[in-house]
Amino acid sequence: MAEKVRYSxxxxxxxxxxxxxxxxxxxxxxxxxxxxxxxxxxxxxxxxPTFKALEEGADVRDKEEAARLAERQRKFxxxxxxxxxxxxxKTYGVCRxxxxxxxxxxxxxxxxATLSVDAKNRDAKH
Numbered sequence: 001m002a003e004k005v006r007y008s009x010x011x012x013x014x015x016x017x018x019x020x021x022x023x024x025x026x027x028x029x030x031x032x033x034x035x036x037x038x039x040x041x042x043x044x045x046x047x048x049p050t051f052k053a054l055e056e057g058a059d060v061r062d063k064e065e066a067a068r069l070a071e072r073q074r075k076f077x078x079x080x081x082x083x084x085x086x087x088x089x090k091t092y093g094v095c096r097x098x099x100x101x102x103x104x105x106x107x108x109x110x111x112x113a114t115l116s117v118d119a120k121n122r123d124a125k126h
Contacts, residue, residue, distance in 0.1 A: 004101055007093045011104075016087050019111045023080045026073055033070035037063050079112035086114075095119050 007015070086092035093102050097119035106113055115123065 005094070005099075006090055007101065009090075012087050012090065012092055015092060015107060015111060016084065018108065019080050019083050019087070022111060023077065023084075026077050026080065030070055030073040030077060033066050033073060036066040037070060039063075076112075083112040097123070 083092060093104075093107055094100070095102050095116040096114045098116060100116065102113055102116045106117060113120075
């Protein structure tokens with residue numbers, strides 16, 4: 001029997017559903033993080049100047065961390081959107097290094113994967 005070169009339309013639909021669920025959740029998380037970054041409220045107006053300075057420093061640190069997380073989440077969303085395009089093109093699940101199918105277990109864990117574990121490990125060593 002010939003080796004399978006792509007996932008069936010039914011299998012692609014299963015992955016599309018999984019990716020859309022992850023995309024919806026990732027988008028909600030991104031929006032929350034973005035709100036944290038853009039929130040300019042300061043509720044320490046009536047506190048001592050020393051405490052206010054410490055509180056503002058912590059607020060800046062929290063916003064910087066939220067900004068980093070938001071950027072990471074934005075990239076994850078882009079990867080998920082690219083995976084949806086690959087589903088449309090029927091190239092989803094094909095390792096870009098070997099041309100072979102990426103195992104379903106890997107795609108369920110990392111639905112935006114474009115490399116098999118072996119190919120990724122080889123890439124990491126070089």
